[in-house]
Amino acid sequence: MQRAMIVRALIKEWNVPRDQVTDDDVKELREIALEHISGPSALAQRRNLSAQQESEFIQKLRDIYRVERHETSLQMERLGRIGFSLDEQVRYISQALLLIGMNRNFSRFVLLVGHQSETENNPYESALDCGACGGGKGLPNARVFAAMANKPEVRRRLRDKGIIIPDDTWFMPAVHNTTSDVVELHDVDLLPARHLLYLERLQNGLSAATRRSAAERMPLLGGNARLAQDPYAAAAMAQRQTHDWSQVRPEWGLTRNAYAIVGRRELTEGLNLESRAFLHSYDYRLDPKGRLLETILSSPMVVGEWINLEHYFSVVDTEHYGSGSKVYHNVAGRFAVMTGNQSDLRTGLPTQTVLKDGKPYHEPVRLIVLVEAPVAFAQRSVGNLVKIKALLGGGWVRVIIMDPEDDYRAYVLEDGAFHLQERTETPDRQTLLEEIA
Incomplete structure (x- = not known):
């Protein structure tokens, strides 16, 4: 200068x-x-x-x-001062860990996995990327978080806050390619020598997960039903999806999203949620004032609501709120698409994203948010959030509280108050979730 x-x-x-x-x-x-x-x-x-x-x-x-x-x-x-100060780094890491209920029992590796898609000849590629990143890719955030969380001075200060990260725990950034289901590790060159022994096992596990996930998804994308029993062939098909210029549906993305589950992960352990749920780990026992729940309801939940309504309106009226078929789209000015050469600029999602065989594949339901927390505790947090009252009051989001201190009875938010949802018998947590799903 x-x-x-x-x-x-x-x-x-x-x-x-x-x-x-x-x-x-x-x-x-x-x-x-x-x-x-x-x-x-x-x-x-x-x-x-x-x-x-x-x-x-x-x-x-x-x-x-x-x-x-x-x-x-x-x-x-x-x-x-370019970048975050030490105090800021400690605050961001501690809040993020507490936000997902992670303050103990750290594994040797903690993977911070952003996500992105990979397609060719697809003007809607950003619709398959990270909604919370404005259609961007999540890897840069994961790398920054890992770099801060691995700093010895940050960990020393976290210890003073009751978050004890073992010396042999390493935060590693990665990116999940949602088209091919490949999870790629990054900054491996920074890995301490003592962790190299376990790296191959981690990579083998991620590769196996890629194949198993592809075996679930590819039959739903037009692949042969036999692919469900052949993970290697399914993974090969998923990889082809990323480079096929003629592919109008490389992945379903967040189509069929219906609900968000905010709670401890053992709540959904063993359930097949059919890729319909946003999952946010949360432990109300680490949040005595309810501030973390307020953050979840005012940020991640709102992003989920954006995504949900984007799909909702695109399927209820594919021509006016959606953008019609991709087959007839032309890119206009590198910032929008139009149908043919005479239409207005199109908004919303294309029919290939929300329809299958001419019928709705995405079920047009407004987002259901299930929160695992005592009802009085959750009600106080919801009452403090003025900016989401319009969403709740307008019925755009439906909040259901599952009270772990009251036999997981469900309380539904209606007309500004939580009302007990009566049931004739008392199912366990998993049965209740399956009924709602």
């Missing part, structure tokens, strides 16, 4: 052409202005300037163009 200001001053004050100013000239004038050396400068000598003229110019550099010691110190301090 200072060097650019010196060049500007030379052009304005001395009428020196830019091509006659060398890097050495700028560096020498800067050192004189900062009082590291004394003049005359080589440039002043070449231009036959007097000591008085150069002195006046140096003073202008200090007074007008801010090339002086104090300003340099301030600039260096600002540069040193």
